[in-house]
Amino acid sequence: xxxxxxxxxxxxxxxxxxxxxxxxxxxxxxxxxxxxxxxxxxxxxxxxxxxxxxxxxxxxxxxxxxxxxxxxxxxxxxxxxxxxxxxxxxxxxxxxxxxxxxxxxxxxxxxxxxxxxxxxxxxxxxxxxxxxxxxxxxxxxxxxxxxxxxxxxxxxxx
Ligand SMILES: [Zn+2]
Ligand SMILES: [Zn+2]
Numbered sequence: 001x002x003x004x005x006x007x008x009x010x011x012x013x014x015x016x017x018x019x020x021x022x023x024x025x026x027x028x029x030x031x032x033x034x035x036x037x038x039x040x041x042x043x044x045x046x047x048x049x050x051x052x053x054x055x056x057x058x059x060x061x062x063x064x065x066x067x068x069x070x071x072x073x074x075x076x077x078x079x080x081x082x083x084x085x086x087x088x089x090x091x092x093x094x095x096x097x098x099x100x101x102x103x104x105x106x107x108x109x110x111x112x113x114x115x116x117x118x119x120x121x122x123x124x125x126x127x128x129x130x131x132x133x134x135x136x137x138x139x140x141x142x143x144x145x146x147x148x149x150x151x152x153x154x155x156x157x158x
Contacts, residue, residue, distance in 0.1 A: 006098045008041045009081055015040040018050050022103045024110065030055040030068055035106055037075065048093075050075040052106050061117045062126035063134055073113040075106050 001020060008014045021034040037050025052073045059066055077093045079100065093105060125135035133140035 001101075001103050003039070003100045003102050004098065005039065005046065005079065005095055005100050008039055008046055009098055012041050012044055018048075018102070020102075022106075024103075024107050028056045028058065028114070030057045033106065033110055035075070035102075039079065039100075046079045048075060048077050048079060048100075048102075048105070050106070052110050054110065056114055058114075058118045060120035060124055062119060062124045063136060064127065065120045065134075067118055067120055069118070071110075071113055073110050075109045077105070 001022065003016065005016075008016060016039045018035055018037045018039065021032040023029060023032045031054050033052050033054040035050050035052050037048065039046065039048045052075055053071070055068055055070050057066065057068055078091055079095050080092050081095060081098060083092060083094055093100075120136075127133065128135055128140045128142055130142040131140050133142075
């Protein structure tokens with residue numbers, strides 16, 4: 001969705017309320033991303049200040065269990081019609097032709113907020129590397145490979 005920011009760039013105090021949702025083109029999103037907030041010109045500086053909420057699906061990095069998580073992501077940037085040298089920072093977003101592709105802007109923040117590696121719980125025991133059993137449900141009957149250092153110790157004790 002494109003928002004025409006010409007009136008906001010032109011006039012101090014001008015404000016656009018945001019309340020919309022969109023579905024990013026990625027199957028990890030279990031719900032649309034819903035965005036609320038505003039774009040406002042305060043003392044000549046135009047800011048977007050919004051919150052994006054959505055649910056996403058992932059799998060535990062250790063046991064592969066499907067997970068569904070809720071995320072609330074702040075979207076805060078300063079919007080400028082063009083960059084001057086002082087503005088050269090990640091915080092600034094250049095809005096070409098005064099038209100903001102707000103879905104694209106929110107998507108960037110949303111993708112950065114999704115963790116690359118998720119665990120179903122911090123102490124997930126994962127799967128047995130031999131039989132594939134879920135070790136969170138109890139030990140499996142596989143022989144654990146023995147550490148040769150223990151064998152040496154056993155020989156000493158015998
Ligand atoms: Zn797990
Ligand atoms: Zn096993």
